[in-house]
Amino acid sequence: MTSGPQTDEAGTAPVDQATPANSPLRRRRPWINDLAACAFMVLAAAFVTKGLLADPAGRGLALNPGDQALDEWFLAYATRAYRGDFTFVTGALNAPEGINVLGNASLVGLGVLFAPLTLAFGAPVTFAVATGFNLAANGAGWYLLFARTARLHRLGALVGGVFGGFAPGLVSQSNGHLHMTAAWLVPPIVWCVITLAQGTNTVRRGLLLGGLVTAQFFLGEEVLLLAAVAIGLFGLAFVATCRPVPRHVLPSLGLGLAIAGAVGLALLAYPIWTQFRGPQSGAGAVFRPEFYSADLKSFTALSPLSLAGGASATRLASGPAEYTAFFGAPVLIVVLGATLWMWRRPAVVACTVVSLVLWALALGPHIVVGHERTAQWGPYSLIAGAPVVEWALPTRFALATVPLLGFVLAAAVHAAITQTETLKLLVPVAVIAALVPIAPRPLPTTERAPVPRFFTEGYWRGYAPRDGTIVPVPLPDWKDPQSMRWAAATNVSFATPQGWFIGPYGNGGTSAVGVFPRPTSQLLHRAVANDNPPVLTDQDRVDLRRDIGYWHASCFVLADGQPGAGALKTTLDTLLGPGERVADVWVWRARG
Secondary structure: OOOOOOOOOOOOOOOOOOOOOOOHHHHHHHHHHHHHHHHHHHHHHHHHOHHHHHOOOOEEEOOOHHHHHHHHHHHHHHHHHHHOOOOOEEOOEOOOOOEEHHHOOOOHHHHHHOHHHHHHHOHHHHHHHHHHHHHHHHHHHHHHHHHHHOOOOHHHHHHHHHHHHHOHHHHHHOOOOHHHHOOOOHHHHHHHHHHHHOOOOHHHHHHHHHHHHHHHHHHHHHHHHHHHHHHHHHHHHHHHHOOOOOOOHHHHHHHHHHHHHHHHHHHHHHHHHHHHHOOOOOEOOOOOOOOOOOEHHHHOOOOOOEOOOOHHHHHHOOOOOOOOOOOOHHHHHHHHHHHHHOOOOHHHHHHHHHHHHHHHHHOOOEEEEOOEEEEEEOHHHHOOOOOOHHHOOHHHHHHHHHHHHHHHHHHHHHHHHHHOOOOOOHHHHHHHHHHHHHOEOOOOEEEOOOOOHHHHOOHHHHOOOOOOEEEEOOOOOOOOOOOHHHHHOOOOOOEEOOOOOEEOOOHHHEOEEOOOOOHHHHHHHHHHHHOOOOOOOHHHHHHHHHHHHHHOEEEEEEEOOOOOHHHHHHHHHHHHOOOEEEOOEEEEEOOO
């Protein structure tokens, strides 16, 4: 290498030599740079979510409206914690049997954190803000870790942070999967592990790590699992490439992890028991790993949500929220080149090796190439069905490689700027050029039906008691959960039958999506499907009385603009008598 600005063993980027050591500018510049970097993350997140932020109530995700409705319900339900009425098993959805909140992607942590915003402005606003917040906080977290802990040059840290916050997989997951993008506690978790390995404040760091792990469990436990796997694999790879390992590392790290484990176990024992053995818990995973596997061709493809991406790549993923492995050929080429260039650096080599392992797991039980499943088994088949692991979708193992690749990119920029003259400009330009094609576009949004004024203006209180049951017409399910937004608009002040959730309704109590609809629900869905009132029988009337009693229903509500509204109104008028016109809905009081 040609001579140039040097770094110390830790890779510290030098300060401009022309600046005196005691200069206020020298002391403030890192803070100014860090603040500017974090502000950039916020602006980038606002750009990605601008469609939602413009009109949270009137616009929704075009590519995954169902999961958005579910997320908004959970965000609203979490506000009940502020009045001491929050439980891990609730009858507020799927009334009266209820749901196991922890058995779903329930956003407990985000919901409680943003509850003041939800109470003030509603769940749609919280959803829009939280979507952008997750992206910005992820990016800022990785930037600060790279800049202050890894002590990389600020430009390199910025590149790595932007990739860590806005990689195609994370932007894709922003389509209704807030539990997967709420990964901003992972950088502090990594920081704790690093400081434990350094032997710094072992007991305090262990306690802090246990607290962070507990908090991440409630933010998104699948993220916690992926982080644990990635950190563990990185540790093994780093030890294998960095010898000898200092003697103090294992005792300090072991003690700190033991303390963290004890704290986490004490705080999470009951929630974990509730999730896997408590009421309304289901056995096994609900989503098939064969369907949620990364296509081998997707790794070099550009996400349809990226600047240079196209719709043709959509067939390489199971859905618009699962473009997890779409890193693009330019990024992979740069990562490979950076690894070969910095092959003497154990951290860089370990990041690349672990990424390869996680990518192999992301391929699922059998390798898929160009949307065609082959007979070749994948490494994931070795762990398929293992406890806990079965709940993580194979393709999402690719998400765990985002910060690893971000570090490699950041380290390459750092090395070029601080240790060379000939590559000082070339490498940063090459890295940034590779990132331009995968730069995110704004999340696609579309107009959505407003929540009826019957709920937003409180008319419902005259037809159902608090925590009573209101039956949307037709009842919500995983195909169309939009009427779950009605309860969300009231901060879940009443219960809703059926809904979009995961519960123990598969064969033998295994996990399944939703519940088998009761006869009245089936009757109403037939009216919608045929756009014609069904011929009613005495059995239909008997079933209605039974269902009203089972649901403890107070009333049925039909909103304006509902497809098949005419057929539905005629059906309920015949069964329950003429409906009442209230604000912008039709209401029938339940008469069991």
